[in-house]
Amino acid sequence: MTPPVLAVSGLRTHFFTRDGVVKAVDGVSLSLARGETLGLVGESGCGKSITALSILRLVPSPPGRIVEGSVRFDGTELLDLEPAAMRAIRGNRISMIFQEPMTSLNPVMTVGRQIAETVALHQQLPRRAAMDRAIEMLALVKIPDTRRRAAEYPHQLSGGMRQRVMIAIAMACTPTILIADEPTTALDVTIQAQILDLMLEMKERTGAAVMLITHDLGVIAETAQRVVVMYAGRKVEEASTRDLFARPRHPYTRGLMTSIPRLNRDADESARATRLTEIPGMVPALINLAPGCTYAPRCAYATGQCRIAFPPEVEAAPGHLVACWNAESLPEMERA
Amino acid sequence: MYVFLIRRVLAAIPVVVVVTIFVFALLHLAPGDPAAIIAGDLATAEDVAKIRAKLGLDQPLMIQFFTWAGQLLRGDLGNSIFSAHPVSQLIGQRLEPTLTLTVMTLFISILLAVPLGVIAAWRVGSWIDRGVMGFAVFGFSVPGFVIGYVLIWVFAIELDWLPVQGYTPLAKGFWPWLSNIILPSVTLALAYMALIARITRAAMLETLSQDYIRTAHAKGLATPHVLLRHALHNAAVPIVTVIGIGVALLIGGVVVTESVFAIPGLGRLTVDAILRRDYPVIQGIILVFSGAYVLVNLIVDMLYTVLDPRIRY
Numbered sequence: 001m002t003p004p005v006l007a008v009s010g011l012r013t014h015f016f017t018r019d020g021v022v023k024a025v026d027g028v029s030l031s032l033a034r035g036e037t038l039g040l041v042g043e044s045g046c047g048k049s050i051t052a053l054s055i056l057r058l059v060p061s062p063p064g065r066i067v068e069g070s071v072r073f074d075g076t077e078l079l080d081l082e083p084a085a086m087r088a089i090r091g092n093r094i095s096m097i098f099q100e101p102m103t104s105l106n107p108v109m110t111v112g113r114q115i116a117e118t119v120a121l122h123q124q125l126p127r128r129a130a131m132d133r134a135i136e137m138l139a140l141v142k143i144p145d146t147r148r149r150a151a152e153y154p155h156q157l158s159g160g161m162r163q164r165v166m167i168a169i170a171m172a173c174t175p176t177i178l179i180a181d182e183p184t185t186a187l188d189v190t191i192q193a194q195i196l197d198l199m200l201e202m203k204e205r206t207g208a209a210v211m212l213i214t215h216d217l218g219v220i221a222e223t224a225q226r227v228v229v230m231y232a233g234r235k236v237e238e239a240s241t242r243d244l245f246a247r248p249r250h251p252y253t254r255g256l257m258t259s260i261p262r263l264n265r266d267a268d269e270s271a272r273a274t275r276l277t278e279i280p281g282m283v284p285a286l287i288n289l290a291p292g293c294t295y296a297p298r299c300a301y302a303t304g305q306c307r308i309a310f311p312p313e314v315e316a317a318p319g320h321l322v323a324c325w326n327a328e329s330l331p332e333m334e335r336a
Numbered sequence: 337m338y339v340f341l342i343r344r345v346l347a348a349i350p351v352v353v354v355v356t357i358f359v360f361a362l363l364h365l366a367p368g369d370p371a372a373i374i375a376g377d378l379a380t381a382e383d384v385a386k387i388r389a390k391l392g393l394d395q396p397l398m399i400q401f402f403t404w405a406g407q408l409l410r411g412d413l414g415n416s417i418f419s420a421h422p423v424s425q426l427i428g429q430r431l432e433p434t435l436t437l438t439v440m441t442l443f444i445s446i447l448l449a450v451p452l453g454v455i456a457a458w459r460v461g462s463w464i465d466r467g468v469m470g471f472a473v474f475g476f477s478v479p480g481f482v483i484g485y486v487l488i489w490v491f492a493i494e495l496d497w498l499p500v501q502g503y504t505p506l507a508k509g510f511w512p513w514l515s516n517i518i519l520p521s522v523t524l525a526l527a528y529m530a531l532i533a534r535i536t537r538a539a540m541l542e543t544l545s546q547d548y549i550r551t552a553h554a555k556g557l558a559t560p561h562v563l564l565r566h567a568l569h570n571a572a573v574p575i576v577t578v579i580g581i582g583v584a585l586l587i588g589g590v591v592v593t594e595s596v597f598a599i600p601g602l603g604r605l606t607v608d609a610i611l612r613r614d615y616p617v618i619q620g621i622i623l624v625f626s627g628a629y630v631l632v633n634l635i636v637d638m639l640y641t642v643l644d645p646r647i648r649y
Binding site for chain 1 (some may be wrong): 467548551
């Protein structure tokens with residue numbers, strides 16, 4: 001097996017606030033193989049985005065700080081890099097797409113220049129050539145009338161178009177890794193599929209590995225080969241997409257799955273449709289956490305041991321990691 | 337755009353008219369009689385009345401106003417009651433020192449305050465930030481004439497680097513001109529810098545927390561580039577607004593500073609004219625000031641469209 005292109009291990013990113021230390025990411029390890037699509041799943045506030053920002057070393061500091069861990073990219077330890085060397089990687093070899101296309105583009109700069117800026121920076125191209133490349137990228141992300149669009153400002157484009165521009169910026173230097181942080185969450189449902197397809201197409205074209213952050217298991221099922229499930233700053237389960245959906249081993253993953261609404265084919269059945277199962281309670285505030293499993297307060301299967309210590313990561317099946325004391329003794333999951 | 341420009345210029349006319357009427361009314365209703373001042377202490381009531389009649393001050397206010405306004409429409413600002421020189425000539429003579437002082441003050445303040453504000457916002461909470469904010473409070477609270485006298489004492493009297501006061505026209509050489517204008521400009525600039533630095537910092541803090549700044553960092557851009565090309569450009573609209581307002585404040589500040597440094601500018605002309613109730617001169621100056629203010633506002637509005645493509649008229 002070839003070594004992974006990205007290996008995060010034991011990553012801890014904490015925020016030092018007036019009220020105490022918020023452990024946004026607390027000991028996360030994951031890896032990404034060349035050309036692979038990895039799904040990173042979890043509720044809002046579980047530390048997915050901070051994990052991604054930590055990889056690029058873009059955690060707002062202060063108050064945030066990566067206190068421990070290692071991020072190896074293609075054999076280089078990113079956490080030890082000089083700022084200039086880190087900048088040469090950002091937007092070039094590892095690039096990122098953000099959730100909010102409405103606010104993630106600079107409102108006072110033409111979209112053409114926003115793409116060209118990255119190209120000019122990393123490929124040392126003169127302005128003209130960088131702009132030509134930007135226009136080429138706009139065509140690749142299927143924006144019509146590229147020359148005119150390149151001269152427009154973000155407010156003249158729709159949300160879907162803006163996200164296409166973000167993809168164009170991210171892919172302009174053919175990165176080795178693309179991190180997409182909820183790239184479709186803020187978009188209309190009809191546009192979401194288009195943007196996902198576009199991302200996958202760009203990935204195929206360039207052979208980039210993709211880290212797709214989402215809370216939408218449906219998106220994961222369609223796109224990712226492997227999945228990492230996060231809860232409250234920790235990884236609770238990791239498996240191939242097939243294994244995860246076939247046999248989720250962590251109660252939290254099960255909870256996520258049963259809370260997805262399903263369209264029933266049988267009209268009769270939908271008439272007496274059962275309520276969606278929800279996970280009771282809320283994601284805990286990541287401040288002054290009690291010892292034990294962070295999910296225990298919401299978990300239907302929690303036992304005494306769960307409240308004493310956080311469970312270690314166990315390989316329950318080949319390539320299927322789970323951090324739960326009771327993973328082996330959980331009952332079979334009911335399928336809708 | 338041109339339609340907007342024309343509309344704005346036309347809209348400025350009623351503003352100037354209202355200012356004119358207001359100033360005229362205020363001056364003439366205020367106590368004080370130029371005829372009595374000209375006649376002197378020993379004059380009899382008849383002498384004063386004669387002078388008043390000669391100046392047309394015995395006419396009803398409405399008639400006086402329309403006479404003046406009529407002249408104005410023909411481009412004539414009238415003559416000074418005291419020196420009999422045309423007002424336009426008096427203003428013209430005094431324009432250079434005031435213009436020099438205003439432009440120099442703006443130049444110094446923008447050049448120093450904007451970078452200070454940017455750095456303070458970038459390093460928010462640091463000693464640089466605290467220093468800039470402390471300086472801003474200081475600049476606001478100490479009156480211009482105090483700063484002026486302190487600067488004179490240090491740089492002109494103790495160190496003897498610069499002249500104490502006065503003004504040398506640019507035509508008589510660059511250094512004599514500059515050396516005379518440095519202290520008054522710095523004096524005026526101090527309060528003004530405080531204002532601009534504070535606004536720049538606040539606007540930059542706001543922009544630096546935006547998502548597109550994170551995008552800029554994620555592109556691998558270096559910090560100076562992110563700060564200037566991305567953040568400052570987005571923060572520019574409030575900064576330009578405050579600079580524009582500041583120009584109006586400067587007009588008031590110029591009067592005091594010109595007195596402290598004995599600069600023969602419009603400020604001094606204004607003070608002298610007011611003390612002597614030289615109505616045509618006061619009216620003329622205020623007309624020039626309000627015209628300048630309307631112009632500055634127009635320039636600021638134009639700059640908005642250049643700085644922010646979302647603003648269109």
